[in-house]
Amino acid sequence: MSNIAKRQTSTLDKVLRIALYVTLLAMALVYLAPFVVMLLTSLKDVEEIRSGTLLSLPASLDFYAWGKAWSGACTGGTCEGIAPYFLNSFQIVIPAVLISTIVGALNGYVISHWKFRGSNLFFAALLLGCFIPFQVILLPMARTLGWLGIANTTTGLVFVHVVYGVAFTTLFFRNFYQAVPAELVKAARLDGAGFFTIFYRIILPISTPIIVVTIIWQFTQIWNDFLFGVAFSGFDTQPVTVALNNLVNTSFGGKEYNVDMAAAIIAALPTLLVYVLAGKYFVRGLTAGAVKG
Known part of the structure; x- marks a missing residue:
């Protein structure tokens, strides 16, 4: 040339x-x-x-609007700042993310490398759970929470998000663990390693990319949830999304758009921080499990 x-x-x-x-x-x-x-x-x-x-x-x-959005109160006591509900969301998100991630990792490990009778049917049922609309389970879930005695509590919301999130986390971990050579697990069995030993010493150490994916996915889904929050929470256990909706739709003596915008930004900050700090690992973790289906 x-x-x-x-x-x-x-x-x-x-x-x-x-x-x-x-x-x-x-x-x-x-x-x-x-x-x-x-x-x-x-x-x-x-x-x-x-x-x-x-x-x-x-x-x-x-910064008056920011202070009022965080801790201010409306006349009559019918609404207040989003600070207590912000804490409620963390009390819901953290245990729900941890539990659904651990259960999903165990399920994916079992389905991938410990085949049992009906394992394919079990995986198909979990996969079906990913496509069930939220609205379909509102009534049966409400009856279940009432039967368990945890209706209108943060514990009940944790239970709801764990149940609904396990299907997604299992799918993520199953696809990721399909790329782990079966010979590696078989060799560990021949050496006398049991179920949990293999999981803890071999599978879990290589699971960092997919763990990051599930944490980001679950954190975002649960934090931004409104339907479950408004349906299954009490007044004192509402997540921040429900509190934000109440704040925006309640006004006394005139609409304060600056307070509404400040509250919306505060409510969105955790998810923004999660993506800024760990976003580059999200795509990396997704593609790491795309080698084998």
């Missing part, structure tokens, strides 16, 4: 690269526009919101 052709190819590559970066930057700006509007609105007072434009900068930084 001549030097002229090489220069033309190099120039074309640079132009395409610049065009790609410009396109990605434009799409990122479009994607972030709602968040920018929310952030700017949360830093303005009500009069400035009504008289200004959505993208106008605040005249001065005012």
